[in-house]
Amino acid sequence: MLMNDYIIGNQVIKVQSVDSTNNYAAKLLNQTKVPFGSVIMAYYQTSGRGQRNSLWNSVNGNNLLISIILDLSSIPPEKIFYLSKLVALAIKSSVENITGIEVMLKWPNDILINKKKVAGVLIENQWKDKKIASSIVGIGLNVNQIDFSEIKSATSLKIVTSKNYELNVVLKLLCDKLNIYYKKLINLDYKTIDDEYHKCLINVNSWCDFRDNNKTFNALVKGVNEQGELILEFRNGSIKAYELKQITQLI
Ligand code: BTN
Numbered sequence: 001m002l003m004n005d006y007i008i009g010n011q012v013i014k015v016q017s018v019d020s021t022n023n024y025a026a027k028l029l030n031q032t033k034v035p036f037g038s039v040i041m042a043y044y045q046t047s048g049r050g051q052r053n054s055l056w057n058s059v060n061g062n063n064l065l066i067s068i069i070l071d072l073s074s075i076p077p078e079k080i081f082y083l084s085k086l087v088a089l090a091i092k093s094s095v096e097n098i099t100g101i102e103v104m105l106k107w108p109n110d111i112l113i114n115k116k117k118v119a120g121v122l123i124e125n126q127w128k129d130k131k132i133a134s135s136i137v138g139i140g141l142n143v144n145q146i147d148f149s150e151i152k153s154a155t156s157l158k159i160v161t162s163k164n165y166e167l168n169v170v171l172k173l174l175c176d177k178l179n180i181y182y183k184k185l186i187n188l189d190y191k192t193i194d195d196e197y198h199k200c201l202i203n204v205n206s207w208c209d210f211r212d213n214n215k216t217f218n219a220l221v222k223g224v225n226e227q228g229e230l231i232l233e234f235r236n237g238s239i240k241a242y243e244l245k246q247i248t249q250l251i
Helices: 021-031 081-099 157-161 167-186 190-199
Strands: 012-018 039-045 064-070 104-106 110-113 116-128 131-141 207-211 216-224 230-233 239-242 248-250
Touching: 012 021, 021 039, 021 064, 021 116, 021 131, 039 167, 064 167, 081 104, 081 110, 081 116, 081 131, 081 157, 081 167, 081 190, 131 167, 167 190, 190 216
Parallel strands: 012 039
Antiparallel strands: 039 064, 064 131, 104 110, 110 116, 116 131, 207 216, 207 248, 216 230, 230 239
């Protein structure tokens, strides 16, 4: 890859401990001129954040905790969910390279091995005049942690391979993959990203259980639309799109 094409991870800022790398990245963006593509990596987060206001806890030094600062101003705002898709695909590709085990994606962008979560993504966009001025892509990838105590649905690279990994090596590979997929988005190659995403999306074309506020229901998973909504079909043939906050997929 040409040097010009290597944007993500050109600069890596490592910090021992921080509240959240996403917060740190947001502060950097506000206070300094930080180059796009910069990666913030922390060994420990005191208040790591997950999707839906959850916490993201991680044993000190065991896992990859990073945030990437990106410029997506050339992407129309309505296409921004492709960023989620490409990040999930890049993580999938690097984890498969490392472990040799198949990785699946769960809407919107959980990364699963054997139906357990090995990585999660939290993207936060900064808006300016109805345009996305910058995006912060937070990635938590479980690498060497083997005890997740209360979280039974978590796994790590070490759990599935019984090997330890150097965080720097995992980071380098992940950045390589992110650069490849990021380039597809910058080239507006939405179709490739979308096709690949749907190929490894868990439960596509299967009947699954979901929960919304107060009830559990069964529906056929059709796919994920451009807005990042999950498209479900019901027994009576009706079709509905759901936002992330509306439902939970029970697998
Ligand atoms: C999820 O709930 O699946 C998303 C988890 C995202 C965690 C990462 S760890 C690095 C970055 N900093 C944070 O506070 N969160 C993200």
